[in-house]
Structures are given as structure tokens and as C-alpha cells.
Amino acid sequence: SYVLTQPPSVSVAPGKTARITCGGNNIGSKSVHWYQQRPGQAPILVVYEDKNRPSGIPERFSGYKSENTATLTISRVEAGDEADYFCHVWDGYTDDVVFGGGTKLTVL
């Protein structure tokens, strides 16, 4: 089965840039989506189709993808960005939905 690998944690100082990676074999051929989950809350979509932002999501959130890695970038990090972040793809070979293990973003 397809596997997405995320770092368990990322720490960043306020005002700096956080980068959260999501690795997968040939992920460049798949659409990657990202969700933010604050403690005790349901996930919300922050980036879809690799690099697009839903309405209401700040421009500070952006996505990028290369052949084997997708990256969620959060610029000018704020305390309110502290949350878990999950990447998501659909694996067309198995018709399964796959999530990364999640990355806890800590704002120092």
C-alpha cells in the first residue's frame, strides 16, 4: 500500500517560516492536499491540489511539490498556527485514500 511520510514534529519561532514535508514514491504524479487540525477540533483544508488555497485561508499558507516530496510552507508563523498538519493523496492504483502520519507544528 502507498505510504506518505511526514516528520513527527517541526518547531519554529514566531515570524519565521515553517516547512512541513510529505514524502511518497512518485508523489509528483498525485494531487496532494493538506489539513490543519488544532487540538480538540476537526481538520480543516488549508491547501488542495498541491498549491491552491481555499477561500478564507491566509496567503501565508502555500504548497509546493517535487517528484518525491510535497511541502507545506507557512510564512510569518503565528501562535495560532500551532496545530497538527496532515497530507493526503488518493492512490489511483488501489483506489484508496492515504494520509500522512501528521506533523505537530510547535511555535516557540
Next chain:
Amino acid sequence: QVHLVQSGSDVKKPGASVKVSCKASGYTFSDNYIHWVRQVPGQGLEWMGWINPDGGATKYAQKFQGRVAMTSDTSIKAVYMELSSLTSHDTATYYCARDLAPAGTVVLNWFDPWGQGTLVTVAS
């Protein structure tokens, strides 16, 4: 505004079944798949499967085959997820989420929005 509202938390004994509901509003109910995703406390997101509310076609993750059933009631714009033969390992928050892919398509998309989650606790 699109909303998914789930049923409240539940406590079940090992071996029992649980049925969680998810009511949709703010869009054409039959237009999009609904997925179910669960999250064991302190862990990540685990996909369980999807249902096409228009017709009831389903796709389940292999892990849950034979133990999960997803159904829909278009008259009240609701979908249901029933999980049977519960064990303590099924203690989790269960989410429904709308897939932005058109129902009937072969390619799945992103999930937006998600329901608020339903905590199911399995304990003797």
C-alpha cells in the same frame, strides 16, 4: 454554507456495534461522495471508506471490510457509518467529510468540510 453535523458521542461494550450519523446541509446532497475517517486518541487520521449518497455505492478500506457498513438516506440528507464487533482498539473520534469530486467520478479529490467528529468509546 456547507455543513456536516454528526451525532453525539457514544459508549459501547466490546462486541457491540455503533452507528454514527452525518447530516449534510448547504449543498446538493447527491452531488458528492462522503468519506469516513477515524482518529484514535493521540494518533493520526485513518481512512475507512466512502459512500456515494446517490445510489449508495460504497468503497471500504481493506482493514474494515466485513465490519463496516455505510448507508445513506437522501430524504433527510444523511449518511451513516456502522461499525460492528467493537474492541477497545476502536475507541476513536469518527469524522465524516465531503469529497469535492463529483459523485460517480473515478478520481477522488480533497475533503471539505469535515463534520465535528463523534467520539466512540469502547469499554466494558
